[in-house]
Amino acid sequence: MGASFGRGGATQFVQDIANTDCLIIQGSNMAECHPVAFQWVTEAKLRGARVIHIDPRFTRTSAVADKHIPIRAGSDVILLGALINQVLRTGSYFEEYVAAYTNASMIVSDDYQDTEDLSGVFSGYDPETGQYDLTSWAYRSRKPGEDDIGEAGPEEHGAAKAASAAGHAHGAAGAPLDHALIERDPTMQDPRCVLQILKRHYARYTPDLVTSACGISAADFAYLSESLVANSGRERTTMFAYAVGWTQHSLGAQFIRTAAILQLLMGNVGRPGGGIMALRGHASIQGASDIPTLFNLLPGYLPMPTAGKDETLAQFLSAVSSPRQKGFWTHADAYLVSLLKAWWGDAAQPENDFCYDYLPRMNGNHNTYQSVLGMIAGTVEGYFLLGQNPAVGSANGRLQRLGMANLKWLVVRDFNLIESATWWKDGPEIATGELETDKIGTEIFFLPAANHAEKDGTFTQTQRMLQWHFKAVEPPGDARSDLSFYYVLGKKIRERLAGSTDPRDRPLLDLTWDYPQDEHGEPDADAVLREINGTYLSGEQAGQALPGFGALKADGSTASGCWIYSGVYADEVNASKNKLPDAQQSWVAPNWGWAWPMNRRILYNRASADPQGRPWSERKAYVWWDEQTGRWVGHDVPDFPLTTAPSYRPADGTSGPEALAGDDPFIMQADGKGWLFAPRGMIDGPLPTHYEAQESPIGNPLYPQQRNPARLVYPHKDNLTAPSFGEPGADVYPFVATTYRLTEHHTAGAMSRWLPYLSELQPEFFCEVSPELAAERGLVNGGWATLISPRSAIEARVLVTERMTPLIIGGRTIHQIGMPYHWGVGGTGAVVTGDSANDLLGVTLDPNVSIQESKVSSVDIQPGRRPRGEALTRLVADYQSRSGATVVTGNDIVNENDEREERR
Amino acid sequence: MTDRAAFLGWPALRQLATGDYLGRGQAVVSKKTRDKLARTATADxxxxxxxxxxxxxxxxxxxxxxxxxxxxxxxxxxxxxxxxxxxxxxxxxxxxxSPTRQTTVLYRAPYATDWSPLGLEEATDMIADRVIETRRRTWQDKDENGQFLRRTMGIASLGGAALDNEENYLMKKLYTAMGAIQVENQARI
Missing domain, CATH: 2.20.25.90 (ADC-like domains)
Incomplete structure (x- = not known):
């Protein structure tokens, strides 16, 4: 979403679902995975909204939807692309919105060539590296005699972007552009304008293709497109809701982009009951991206510097944004300098570039799967696990455990003795004999953690809202908060290094690391949040909390630990503690918690009004221009410069927030517009294009290029890929497996399988199969089945159910198997245990965000329990050998075109 | 109890007297039940x-x-x-x-076949020592082209999506200062 709209967060707040006229839930089983938020879906239905659920499985979400449309896992871009084609072909998009608020009229470089021209790859593809050079996707400049509009700073190759998982970097701002003087055709007829490119790109995404490649009937497609069209426009809005059913694919970020394009075309962004609702699965997973425990980011989505490219502060800032582009991202220098001041205090001075050199540098993709390969290779010695259980929860569990078995030391902080703490004595590899306890040299520390009832602090929930949870009781025994653990660890490290003259120790010794502690030694979470908000360092207000990010300066006179959270502590009031009861405030509920940025609940809400600043309709009025006072007003905090009139047009050469025209609602974008076409920001293509999954039972029906040519592959003997359709051995793993969650369990089970109530409700690992597949393989309801992939073999109870629909694709029947992934083998004290679905999965990643493909993989299924001991290893090896899978299978990203052509 | 009270206490009359004609509510509540209070009512x-x-x-x-x-x-x-x-x-x-919650620190020495107990303070001291040793051993000042790295690739971390913002903040701050960049959480998964 960052590349389309300028920010990576959900566009709406949860309660706003009630205002939609049509809700399309795709890639999410919301009723079971977000049941309490689903009350707002019920509310919408009661108000007359239509609810459509698109999912491989019939679930409790489908049961209460107006319609369930089963889909082949991984084919979503075809379906959504066909909707784009449909609305463009029939002219049923929201033309006035599209013309004013999107980049539809902008002209793209003459050098750009589409996947339609180049057999499934875009211009700029380098077959040597398997990555894109993004230059040819640029806008054409209207500056006389100037080339196309490049990126801010030095041009960056797609390979370097993939290395830094650049997709996550657009969480708070869109991709930078050198400037915003872009050639436009307001009639949108120029063949090089975005709208016309879009039409050509999706011309072959037809209802017929949807039927043959997604397994969706013409009637179901017609129902879907009619629902979308009838419920978009001035009077009505449609909303999309998704979860990891969209993200966990080798082109997951492009799934979301396709929905973003559709929502922009239909004029559904920035308006009540519209937008895209990202349904996240962990209490503060949004917060852990905003204040990132992620390798490629600094707080507030500032990128982590890259070696060779960002040698100096000036070089770094010139690549983050251009001083000549539009919008608030031009102030990135103030955000970074304030962060450096928050971390290194008085040591950070203008003459030393505010300690910019204290930041470590990336020079590759350092994601968690790469780290695991580093453990196996012996380069990673020590590993911290905080409330995370990769032995069960990460793809290819065996690879995870083999990695941990090769560490020097491991620290596990959790409530219970999870599988990631005990694999060395009771993991699956101990049972097969692959690992022996007394030969494992890993030193392990288990430290009990305090839970949410035992500490103060904030979670940032799925709609970007920070909510304070107050400490109720003291944690038991040695249990401590992670705040306490890291604070004490930091103090101990600093004590040991005190007096060091080694320059590498300066960043630790100069670090601001002094927080008030209570009588139990617990650091004050309020003080930490205040540091995140930031303070004035000089002038009359020195020492006072900042009112918001608008006050941040690049001269070292302000400090702020995360610019997008600045404002949460304005006027010395911790607004995350706001808990004004629902009944005492408006439906937008601005006095419950605090949402970034600046407590805005619906993002881009300037677009809820027409270009003249009037609501598109009374029914959907949200934020509008008030002529009397000369300000934007409405139900929410306007997501726009408050006094910029709708008629305002900046002079050429203006930059920053002042360069935002009165009809530029996407204030974090370099050109102020929503991006149908992404000239920058996506590294595997400016437009979403369908590719098959890493493992697929069918050939790509659109292009000779089978798989995403820019995906990240990890050829390794313990991470083999099954042959896909058309490759020898594809019939060895003939079925599509997809993973999911249950209401009664939570991810890898650490917070649910140790609880008697929840374990009793869902005691055993199972797989869902259709009656047809059960008949074909002799599977019995309630009996056992063994599932085999090129990575592992596991056993599960069989649930035979018509909820799983066999799909006819290309004249063949495709069977899909569903598996919840909450169980694990080992662990101490778990009420229930079982084999882990993630052991079946391989590691192949989306290039934009480095998320693995969990939702589609190839397996075989056989009746009965799996073999025990060494026999299990032999079974997996036997399958690998029969399929002919080797480390190169499926990983030849650049050469597969020609071979596939020949096979057709 | 007087005879009269006993008489009025008969179930059928009690149902009539209390208006609970079907005998599914007030009329059939025992003293034991009546004396019970919700845990939420007696909380401090x-x-x-x-x-x-x-x-x-x-x-x-x-x-x-x-x-x-x-x-x-x-x-x-x-x-x-x-x-x-x-x-x-x-x-x-x-x-x-949860009765199975682990509330004390456990330590597994290299090649050991079981856990042994360890004090929290001692464990944190040992972890601080391990961080410093690994960091020293695996430090990278510059890459092969002489470009600045200032980091360690010897330390990795996974977790944060279940933690508070303040905790993620201290983690990121400390890791960055020590030069550890392989810091990840569930957002990647």
Missing amino acids: KVVKSVCPYCAVGCGQNIFVKDGKVVQIEGDPDSPVSRGRLCPKGSASEQLVN
């Missing part, structure tokens, strides 16, 4: 919290008595959840009070 305090499972962010009321959590319920004040909790949120009292 109610603390406002947020559900720790998924990202909807439902409001929770935590009921505390004698320094122990006795019940966790949905917070009706929350505009997001309006008092509701799902099965996980409703079970979160067990998350706090």
Whole structure:
């Protein structure tokens, strides 16, 4: 979403679902995975909204939807692309919105060539590296005699972007552009304008293709497109809701982009009951991206510097944004300098570039799967696990455990003795004999953690809202908060290094690391949040909390630990503690918690009004221009410069927030517009294009290029890929497996399988199969089945159910198997245990965000329990050998075109 | 009890007297039941919290008595959840009070076949020593082209999506200062 709209967060707040006229839930089983938020879906239905659920499985979400449309896992871009084609072909998009608020009229470089021209790859593809050079996707400049509009700073190759998982970097701002003087055709007829490119790109995404490649009937497609069209426009809005059913694919970020394009075309962004609702699965997973425990980011989505490219502060800032582009991202220098001041205090001075050199540098993709390969290779010695259980929860569990078995030391902080703490004595590899306890040299520390009832602090929930949870009781025994653990660890490290003259120790010794502690030694979470908000360092207000990010300066006179959270502590009031009861405030509920940025609940809400600043309709009025006072007003905090009139047009050469025209609602974008076409920001293509999954039972029906040519592959003997359709051995793993969650369990089970109530409700690992597949393989309801992939073999109870629909694709029947992934083998004290679905999965990643493909993989299924001991290893090896899978299978990203052509 | 009271206490008359004609309510409540009180009614305090499972962010009321959590319920004040909790949120009292919860530090020495106990202070000291040793051993000042790296590739970290913002902040701050960049969480997964 960052590349389309300028920010990576959900566009709406949860309660706003009630205002939609049509809700399309795709890639999410919301009723079971977000049941309490689903009350707002019920509310919408009661108000007359239509609810459509698109999912491989019939679930409790489908049961209460107006319609369930089963889909082949991984084919979503075809379906959504066909909707784009449909609305463009029939002219049923929201033309006035599209013309004013999107980049539809902008002209793209003459050098750009589409996947339609180049057999499934875009211009700029380098077959040597398997990555894109993004230059040819640029806008054409209207500056006389100037080339196309490049990126801010030095041009960056797609390979370097993939290395830094650049997709996550657009969480708070869109991709930078050198400037915003872009050639436009307001009639949108120029063949090089975005709208016309879009039409050509999706011309072959037809209802017929949807039927043959997604397994969706013409009637179901017609129902879907009619629902979308009838419920978009001035009077009505449609909303999309998704979860990891969209993200966990080798082109997951492009799934979301396709929905973003559709929502922009239909004029559904920035308006009540519209937008895209990202349904996240962990209490503060949004917060852990905003204040990132992620390798490629600094707080507030500032990128982590890259070696060779960002040698100096000036070089770094010139690549983050251009001083000549539009919008608030031009102030990135103030955000970074304030962060450096928050971390290194008085040591950070203008003459030393505010300690910019204290930041470590990336020079590759350092994601968690790469780290695991580093453990196996012996380069990673020590590993911290905080409330995370990769032995069960990460793809290819065996690879995870083999990695941990090769560490020097491991620290596990959790409530219970999870599988990631005990694999060395009771993991699956101990049972097969692959690992022996007394030969494992890993030193392990288990430290009990305090839970949410035992500490103060904030979670940032799925709609970007920070909510304070107050400490109720003291944690038991040695249990401590992670705040306490890291604070004490930091103090101990600093004590040991005190007096060091080694320059590498300066960043630790100069670090601001002094927080008030209570009588139990617990650091004050309020003080930490205040540091995140930031303070004035000089002038009359020195020492006072900042009112918001608008006050941040690049001269070292302000400090702020995360610019997008600045404002949460304005006027010395911790607004995350706001808990004004629902009944005492408006439906937008601005006095419950605090949402970034600046407590805005619906993002881009300037677009809820027409270009003249009037609501598109009374029914959907949200934020509008008030002529009397000369300000934007409405139900929410306007997501726009408050006094910029709708008629305002900046002079050429203006930059920053002042360069935002009165009809530029996407204030974090370099050109102020929503991006149908992404000239920058996506590294595997400016437009979403369908590719098959890493493992697929069918050939790509659109292009000779089978798989995403820019995906990240990890050829390794313990991470083999099954042959896909058309490759020898594809019939060895003939079925599509997809993973999911249950209401009664939570991810890898650490917070649910140790609880008697929840374990009793869902005691055993199972797989869902259709009656047809059960008949074909002799599977019995309630009996056992063994599932085999090129990575592992596991056993599960069989649930035979018509909820799983066999799909006819290309004249063949495709069977899909569903598996919840909450169980694990080992662990101490778990009420229930079982084999882990993630052991079946391989590691192949989306290039934009480095998320693995969990939702589609190839397996075989056989009746009965799996073999025990060494026999299990032999079974997996036997399958690998029969399929002919080797480390190169499926990983030849650049050469597969020609071979596939020949096979057709 | 007088004869009259005993007579009026007969079930059928009690049903008539209390208006509970079907005998499914007030008329059939025993003294034992009547004397029972909800744990929420006798709690010393109610603390406002947020559900720790998924990202909807439902409001929770935590009921505390004698320094122990006795019940966790949905917070009706929350505009997001309006008092509701799902099965996980409703079970979160067990998350706090689970008898299988590990509350002491455990240590597994290299090649050992079982855990041994260790003090929290000592464990943290040992971890600080390991960080410093690994960092020293695996430090990279510059790459092969002489470009600045200033980091260690010897330390990795996974976790944060279940933690507080303040905790993620201290983690990122400390890791960055020590030069550890392989810091990841569930957002990648």
